[in-house]
Amino acid sequence: MSSIPETAAGILGGTTLVGAAGAALLARSRSALRGRLRERTAELSRSELDVGSAQAKYAQLLAELRHLVTNRLPAQVQNVESSRFPVPGPLHPDLAEAAELGQSVLDLLAGSVEKSRRRVDASAQAALRGASTDIQALLFQLQTRITELQMKAESVEPDIARVFFEMDHLNEQVARRVQRAAIVCGGWPGMVRPDTFLSEVVSGAQSRLAGYERIKVTSQLPDPRTGVAGRVAEPLAVALGELMANALEHSRDDLEVQVALMQGDSGTVSVVVDDAGTGMTPEAIRRGRRLVSGEDREDLLLTELGDPPALGFAACGRLAADHGFRIEIGQVSPYGGTRAVVSIPPDLLTEMDEEEQMSALAAGTAAPPRSPHVTAPAGPEDFAGPGAREDGGESAGSPAAASSAPAEPASSSEPAPPADANDLPQRRRRNRAAQEAAAPARPVDPDRAAAVWDQFQQGVRSGRSDGEDGDNSENSGEDEK
Amino acid sequence: MSRGPARRRMVPSYLAAQGGVTPTVFSLQPLTALRATGLPPGPAHTPGQQRLLDLLSGGALSVSETAAYLDLPVSMCRLLAAQLIDDGCLRAEVPLPDALAPDETAPRPSAGLLKEVLNGLLSLR
Numbered sequence: 001m002s003s004i005p006e007t008a009a010g011i012l013g014g015t016t017l018v019g020a021a022g023a024a025l026l027a028r029s030r031s032a033l034r035g036r037l038r039e040r041t042a043e044l045s046r047s048e049l050d051v052g053s054a055q056a057k058y059a060q061l062l063a064e065l066r067h068l069v070t071n072r073l074p075a076q077v078q079n080v081e082s083s084r085f086p087v088p089g090p091l092h093p094d095l096a097e098a099a100e101l102g103q104s105v106l107d108l109l110a111g112s113v114e115k116s117r118r119r120v121d122a123s124a125q126a127a128l129r130g131a132s133t134d135i136q137a138l139l140f141q142l143q144t145r146i147t148e149l150q151m152k153a154e155s156v157e158p159d160i161a162r163v164f165f166e167m168d169h170l171n172e173q174v175a176r177r178v179q180r181a182a183i184v185c186g187g188w189p190g191m192v193r194p195d196t197f198l199s200e201v202v203s204g205a206q207s208r209l210a211g212y213e214r215i216k217v218t219s220q221l222p223d224p225r226t227g228v229a230g231r232v233a234e235p236l237a238v239a240l241g242e243l244m245a246n247a248l249e250h251s252r253d254d255l256e257v258q259v260a261l262m263q264g265d266s267g268t269v270s271v272v273v274d275d276a277g278t279g280m281t282p283e284a285i286r287r288g289r290r291l292v293s294g295e296d297r298e299d300l301l302l303t304e305l306g307d308p309p310a311l312g313f314a315a316c317g318r319l320a321a322d323h324g325f326r327i328e329i330g331q332v333s334p335y336g337g338t339r340a341v342v343s344i345p346p347d348l349l350t351e352m353d354e355e356e357q358m359s360a361l362a363a364g365t366a367a368p369p370r371s372p373h374v375t376a377p378a379g380p381e382d383f384a385g386p387g388a389r390e391d392g393g394e395s396a397g398s399p400a401a402a403s404s405a406p407a408e409p410a411s412s413s414e415p416a417p418p419a420d421a422n423d424l425p426q427r428r429r430r431n432r433a434a435q436e437a438a439a440p441a442r443p444v445d446p447d448r449a450a451a452v453w454d455q456f457q458q459g460v461r462s463g464r465s466d467g468e469d470g471d472n473s474e475n476s477g478e479d480e481k
Numbered sequence: 482m483s484r485g486p487a488r489r490r491m492v493p494s495y496l497a498a499q500g501g502v503t504p505t506v507f508s509l510q511p512l513t514a515l516r517a518t519g520l521p522p523g524p525a526h527t528p529g530q531q532r533l534l535d536l537l538s539g540g541a542l543s544v545s546e547t548a549a550y551l552d553l554p555v556s557m558c559r560l561l562a563a564q565l566i567d568d569g570c571l572r573a574e575v576p577l578p579d580a581l582a583p584d585e586t587a588p589r590p591s592a593g594l595l596k597e598v599l600n601g602l603l604s605l606r
Contacts, residue, residue: 143489143490203492452605
């Protein structure tokens with residue numbers, strides 16, 4: 001049995017070999033495993049790094065989004081209304097795509113907010129314009145009624161007369177406000193006027209304000225008959241009214257507002273409104289200048305004018321830009337307040353017809369070239385001082401003479417031949433008579449006139465024949481009395 | 482709605498008062514004659530009052546006539562004149578028709594006669 005140990009040895013050797021080989025193999029596989037493990041670990045740490053950066057990016061995006069919603073969007077909404085509110089930029093400008101998207105959201109929002117804002121404002125303006133037109137018409141009617149009442153009430157108590165005048169004044173103030181609102185909303189001033197004396201325009205503007213007695217108007221116009229073209233008369237009155245109202249509003253109740261009319265060498269007439277108030281702040285001046293220039297009048301929004309909207313300057317700007325006169329504000333007046341100047345270019349000016357009479361109340365009528373009839377009686381026989389007139393009245397015993405004398409005080413009462421050519425058209429009495437006569441006299445029908453005179457003649461003839469035929473009892477009776 | 486003839490006049494008559502007319506005398510009638518005393522208007526007088534004085538510098542006029550010349554309501558002229566009388570610039574006199582009568586005894590045409598004349602004239606048109 002010797003083979004057994006050999007076999008066993010053989011087996012053992014074989015096993016050993018196998019074992020050695022196996023060990024070598026094992027060692028190799030372990031190192032491979034270790035290598036893979038290293039790789040995996042590295043991979044893992046790499047992916048962990050990726051997850052970390054992704055998380056960080058996610059957090060950034062979230063923060064960016066939150067910033068967009070909570071800060072940038074509201075700021076953009078405010079920014080649409082006023083550029084005073086800045087819109088903050090993105091938190092992480094390096095996230096280019098996110099920043100771009102965010103900006104496009106903001107732009108979209110701004111566009112749609114702006115659009116709806118304009119739409120709402122336009123409809124508000126339309127509503128206000130429509131309402132003002134109707135109210136304006138009614139106020140003019142009311143004014144007509146009040147004026148009729150004033151004219152009829154000849155000898156009422158003074159208190160009642162004063163109430164009529166106060167009503168009139170209140171009505172004018174309401175009309176001014178309504179008219180101003182209509183103009184700011186794109187309406188027209190509401191009436192067409194004939195050519196008008198500039199002094200009347202200024203006085204008209206003055207009359208529409210509360211506290212108008214504080215306004216002192218002086219006219220330094222070389223020609224008191226300077227007028228403005230009808231198409232700008234009302235717009236000018238409105239603009240001047242607003243500037244004077246502003247002056248009154250911004251100066252103390254016991255301070256005067258000085259209004260001066262003057263004409264420069266270029267022919268441009270300026271109306272200067274000076275107040276002695278506190279003046280305007282630089283901000284208000286900047287804003288006011290922009291408004292009165294009327295440059296962006298088409299883009300003007302009611303909501304930009306404050307609450308309640310300050311309409312005065314806006315109305316001025318619209319009128320000036322539409323009608324070709326110029327308004328400047330913001331200079332300091334000689335009295336420390338604000339100066340406003342309205343410049344009326346020569347092409348809007350006109351010389352009034354000789355027949356036109358300036359209103360007795362118009363500003364500047366008491367200036368050196370006073371009312372015509374004062375300058376007219378140059379001849380000594382014509383100028384009837386109080387004493388002279390009294391003598392005349394007493395010596396002229398007959399009623400006819402006495403009545404004719406005071407009836408024509410407005411100018412040379414006995415037609416003074418040399419001065420007549422100039423003076424006649426200025427005589428109020430003549431104008432009045434001419435106007436009154438003109439209206440009914442124009443439609444004279446020759447046939448009808450002939451008929452009337454025919455009847456008259458017939459009447460006279462029949463009266464005479466009656467007298468001849470009939471008795472003389474009537475006459476004799478009259479004589480006996 | 483109808484716009485009618487309603488329109489806003491440029492210079493309303495209340496402007497004549499310039500807010501400050503509070504006369505102490507107010508017995509003026511529309512036919513009271515006004516006569517200037519020769520005292521010139523002061524700086525406080527409104528353009529309306531100055532125009533009234535200008536108008537009367539040529540002689541006496543009744544209140545109604547001044548109203549017609551100045552195109553003002555009679556009531557405003559009464560207010561203005563009353564103020565000027567207070568200030569010594571004007572003097573009020575007896576209403577004109579009485580002053581015009583040659584003497585107190587002379588009969589004036591009766592209202593009836595005047596009415597007949599008026600009717601006759603109107604029927605001529």
